[in-house]
Amino acid sequence: MNRPLVVLTACYIAGVLSGGLANVKFSLALLLASFCLLAAAAGYVMAWRRNRRVILILFFLFGLAMSRLAVEESETPLVEYSGQQVVLSGRIVAEPDVRQDKVFYLLQARELSLGTERRAVTGMVRLQVKESNRVFGYGDVVKASGLLARPELPGNPGGFNYRTYLERQGIRVVLMARGEKSVEKTAESAVNPLLSAALKLKGQLSSTATTSLGPNQTAILNGIVFGTQGLIDSQTRQAFTETGVVHILSVSGLHIGLVLGGMIGLLRLLRLPPGLTAPLVTPVLIFYVLMTGFNPAVLRAAIMAILLLWAHQLGRDRDWPTTMALAALVILLWNPLQIYHPGFQLSFAATWGILYLSPIINNTCAGLFKVLPDGLARPLAQALAVPLAAQLATIPLVAWYYNLISPVSILANLVVVPLTGIIMFLGFISAVLGMIWLPLAALVNVSNGVIIDVFLKSVSFFQGLPGAVFYLPTPPEVLAAAWYGGLMAIGWLYSGRCEPAVKERVKGWVIVGLALCAALFLVWVPWAGGHGLTVHFLDVGQGDCILVQTPGGNNMLIDTGGRRDEYQTGTGVGDQVVTPYLRKIGVRRLDVLVLTHPHEDHAGGAATIVKNFPVRMAVVPQMDEVVLKSQEGLVAGETTAVKKKGKNDTGEEVPLAYIALLKKMAAGGIAVRAAGAGDVIKLDRETEVEVLYPGLAAGKTISNMNNCSLVLKLTYRQKSFMFTGDVETDAQSGLIQTGADLKADILKMPHHGSRSLLPALVEQVNPEAAVISVGAHNNFGHPAQSTLETLNRDGVRVYRTDQDGAVIFNTDGRRLEVKTGKNKDTT
Known part of the structure; x- marks a missing residue:
């Protein structure tokens, strides 16, 4: 064998x-x-x-x-109490994950209290604490009160499965606590003295940076040295992801290599015997692993480094495939479910690429650089070979998890990796000096702060280059298999182990393989749209978001969803739900963005969408403070200024962030158009959207902003869809009185299925099916029982995003097929 x-x-x-x-x-x-x-x-x-x-x-x-x-x-009786307010006692068994607005703890549960009931329990719990400045430590025994919940399954196909993610870490439930008084410390008992010492030392070393560096610089330094990413802002993290250097913020082989190289250099500087290298370096690497949190990448790198060290020490052969296999076996014996962790897969794939492919790439580059002096050609070839090999080996995984490819990754790594080594070195020096005398550490950190700024500007520079990142739909497994099969075949052909006669025969199949990969790529990337019309009612919680994809490849997004304060924070449904979904299915641009009305649950995510996707035209309702005059309808018009009134005719305040967003879109070259009854949006040759309500007539007071919602009817051949925003009874009555043809096959229920529904509207539309976009366990009583009874009485099939997840209709213009995100029903 x-x-x-x-x-x-x-x-x-x-x-x-x-x-x-x-x-x-x-x-x-x-x-x-x-x-x-x-x-x-x-x-x-x-x-x-x-x-x-x-x-x-x-x-x-x-x-x-x-x-x-x-x-x-991982199974625990705590699941039985999901959805209830409980008091839970337990011990913190891992380092807390401190974020900007919350702290996460891993709690080993001991006792649960619910009213007068007290019960001894077991199981791991993810404790989330908001609005509290206190941070408890590893080993603390705490009592926490809050809502115990089991994470919901993803509602949108391909969405992040938080439940499965936690279950693979042995966690079945989450306890959500809020405020200083929701968690109190009752005792202290370290689980593992060595781990406790490592985390205590890490805290002391990390605190040194806090005293002499800015918050952003401190977050980056702790991310590079210890892999602590909680306090790094989302924009910086996105920049690292898009430039292919995000591995620098997660302790991995690079960091272990720097620590290993630094230790070996120090031992040589001290002129210690070579026989002491492995015995002295091994405990340092183990202690560093304890400090950085046992993530799969650092475990893999540390195990391989220690094995190679001792193989050299004992004079044994160093066989990297065997070493990698042993590292994988050790990690998976400790926790078999680490196989599903992206860090495990990316770390082993990158290491395999570097060890398997980089020699081939190095030889090829050396041949290309023959014109250069030998002293320059070899280092340059090696410098290019390592990041290129790692990128080639991780392309399918990066496309799978992040839906992107970064062409600038190689250049970015060539620049920032050397800076990483300098930052780590100065960071360790300042941390040690800080434990002796803080002013000395501050002097070192002045230099390190400058280097960190250069580091961040370098990442931003590469992110800003044209074509720095390409977002792609999630690749099919067969394409990934073909990719890795091709890489292995190339390595085998050029490894020297392949006989010349066999090599010649195999070469003939290379063209066939390349043609097959090209065909798979063309099938994967949706260049020309689909064969019919697809309408996606996304699960965005308590809000609306609908994507329309036409046979001609055009995309229209109706509303963007939104959470409370998303206008102010810029984060929520837009960046966490809608953007990932659009990218996973291959949407690269939006031809039309419709914001039915300014409420945050419909337009809160719009700023993120406009930032991440090119938008040709935005369509909004006509209101007093948003006067967007169009001289030639929705094809070509002139955008006028936005008035700065506090309220419109409805008496409600229009969010200033919404007004600012419209201004920004107009200034950015997006055609912002006000729409009213009678306007038509032509999406492609056979797909058009008619605006049915409200009219543009001035002087007519509307009862509330919900009744300003645009009501749209989409028609494709013999099938039609009605989108009603949040219109309530007054607007529904006005819509019926217009005498417009309201007949449609699919009805998006107004206002999340609230009780403000006129049964006459359902009778006029006479739909086959209705979709209610509604959040699970919402506080508004949506959908109302009276609305459900009206739909049932009229024989309308009801889909709910809280129960069914995303509802996706596909039609060829004659037949309708529907698929839901949670139960995958197809009819």
């Missing part, structure tokens, strides 16, 4: 992955593995030739058993 550990680890991984697909009890998997172990032992004693196969099956079953054990161990 060539490299047996690699093969055995592969079998173990296959078993772990099978455990995620098959609902097998741990006891059964363990029983099967035990029988297989006995068979393997008997085969060894009897020298059975086929015993190798039994051993492979044993490792597979062992992986299956360990995977199921990890899943079953």
